[in-house]
Amino acid sequence: HDYVAKAEHSAIPGDNAFPLKLKVASGVAHLAEGRFKEAALQLTNIPVGDEYTAIGSSIASSEDVALYGTLSGLATLKRSQLQRLLETQANGFLDLVSPLRNALQLYCRADYPGCLRILNQLYPNLKLDMIL
Helix, strand or coil, X not given: CHHHHHHCCCCCCCCCCHHHHHHXXXXXXXXXXXXXXXXXXXXXXXXXXXXXXXXXXXXXXXXXXXXXXXXXXXXXXXXXXXXXXXXXXXXXXXXXXXXXXXXXXXXXXXXHHHHHHHHHHHHHHHCCCCCC
């Protein structure tokens, strides 16, 4: 993560995607360090759109960003922060992993059994993820 922090203060001429790549790298680095709240905040603030799809997937796919950000958020963020995430990501990354969006909605409604049911259904696939 120290390298990402140092790189944030530099720029690569002609590479407009560099700051976006750094945000993704920073979020993944936070995950690796076990700093899940920081990872959630970093990964859920990545702009959605074709720009990310074009350049960000060299570090993590947009689905992975949604997955890591949402799971980290469920584990560490307050319900009000999660509710804001649902509102700001209405047509964003959360749509790429709709079961997680549904789990997040259930959690925000305090339907914990429903949220856990979805997470348990996803668990076999999540175990295959190398970063998780």
